[in-house]
Amino acid sequence: MLSSSCRIFCRASGRHVETSWTGRLSRRRTKNNSRRTNDSSSKPSGVARSSSSGWISAVRPPAVPSGRACGWTPFSQRCCGAPRTTGTCPRRRASIDPHLYAEVAAGLGLPAPAPDGALADPDPSPALSQLGRDWPVAGRTVGLVTDPDGDLAALASLRRAILDADLVPLLIAPTGGQLTGEGTDPVTVQRTFAAARSVEFDAIVLLDTPAPAADATPGRDAKAGAGGATGPVDPRIVLMLGEAWRHAKAIGALPAARRVLDAAGIAPDAPGVVVADDTATLLDGLTGLLAAHRAWDRFPPPPEAAR
Structure with a gap:
């Protein structure tokens, strides 16, 4: 068995959260005449990748809890029908852009979410903005x-x-x-x-x-x-x-x-x-x-x- 963990960034909470998964390593006969074989009946479903020594198969990592699925785009969220996910994410994202996520909620058939608290109003970063400036046209x-x-x-x-x-x-x-x-x-x-x-x-x-x-x-x-x-x-x-x-x-x-x-x-x-x-x-x-x-x-x- 293989175990691994990774850190994902939750935009709504502004902090990293840990998620982990456990997989199974198996090997199958390849052209290097390895005699180890894998019983296909016991092979778990999930992603697989080839390697020089055979095939590594691992069960799919567990889904990120709905409260942490804060990096999804509005389009991908509309493709998700899980009630807990569709209900939680718009409420959290409403604390970032209420108007945008009112539109997302309308697409999901849900009432418009209300922000959890007062909205921040930071000054736009000139280094990151393309508005109101002219740029070189050479090479366009x-x-x-x-x-x-x-x-x-x-x-x-x-x-x-x-x-x-x-x-x-x-x-x-x-x-x-x-x-x-x-x-x-x-x-x-x-x-x-x-x-x-x-x-x-x-x-x-x-x-x-x-x-x-x-x-x-x-x-x-x-x-x-x-x-x-x-x-x-x-x-x-x-x-x-x-x-x-x-x-x-x-x-x-x-x-x-x-x-x-x-x-x-x-x-x-x-x-x-x-x-x-x-x-x-x-x-x-x-x-x-x-x-x-x-x-x-x-x-x-x-x-x-x-x-």
């Missing part, structure tokens, strides 16, 4: 969404201006290869609609309205079925734009791409969105948004939550 990644039949001259101009600003442009198009147009140099596609995801980009710029590509079907690309009916716009771009919107990232668009914003349900004058007639104005507004890191005013806290 800008996704350029275009269509092979779009304005490649505008693409070339914007791409050059982005490079001159020490930003990193990544060209996103329906397929790989190169985009060529009359009077412009070939530009290599760096991400396809099937491969691009919003997490790669600090900002997304829409140069055109890309029609659904040949592989924009759920049978070829599951993301193509996630955006719903988007009409003349490739659904994967609508999905990527929606993710960038929820992550409060900067979004830019030329007039030819207005239909993409409409398909994603994003207003052209919304916070963190720049729509300009020329690439110079577009990049200027985009650079200012990137310096702030996120469009913080896109999702302001409710008045009752502001402290």
Whole structure:
């Protein structure tokens, strides 16, 4: 038998608590011709990991008591149906942020918890906050969404201006290869609609309205079925734009791409969105948004939550 213990930090109580578990060590025949075998009928359920000498199996550590499960996220807590856990954690977390955990309690079908005592009101740490300050934009990644039949001259101009600003442009198009147009140099596609995801980009710029590509079907690309009916716009771009919107990232668009914003349900004058007639104005507004890191005013806290 194996015994072990660990310390976990309880945010509500502000102290460490001890928890322990006991497991069973067993070995099974491996390619080193070990003759020890493990009786599968006596093998406990739990996690297992391979080792050079065989398999180590241990019973799962006991669950942390509900009063100590203070590190769970609201989402994970909503996935837990244990009455003791769902009842205790919101009450304790209400002492940290009553408004947030009133929403958690509403999702659990419970009355809004009341704080256990007076709430602390510490001064925000400037070293940990990104609000109200500008940050270097050098090295930030800008996704350029275009269509092979779009304005490649505008693409070339914007791409050059982005490079001159020490930003990193990544060209996103329906397929790989190169985009060529009359009077412009070939530009290599760096991400396809099937491969691009919003997490790669600090900002997304829409140069055109890309029609659904040949592989924009759920049978070829599951993301193509996630955006719903988007009409003349490739659904994967609508999905990527929606993710960038929820992550409060900067979004830019030329007039030819207005239909993409409409398909994603994003207003052209919304916070963190720049729509300009020329690439110079577009990049200027985009650079200012990137310096702030996120469009913080896109999702302001409710008045009752502001402290």
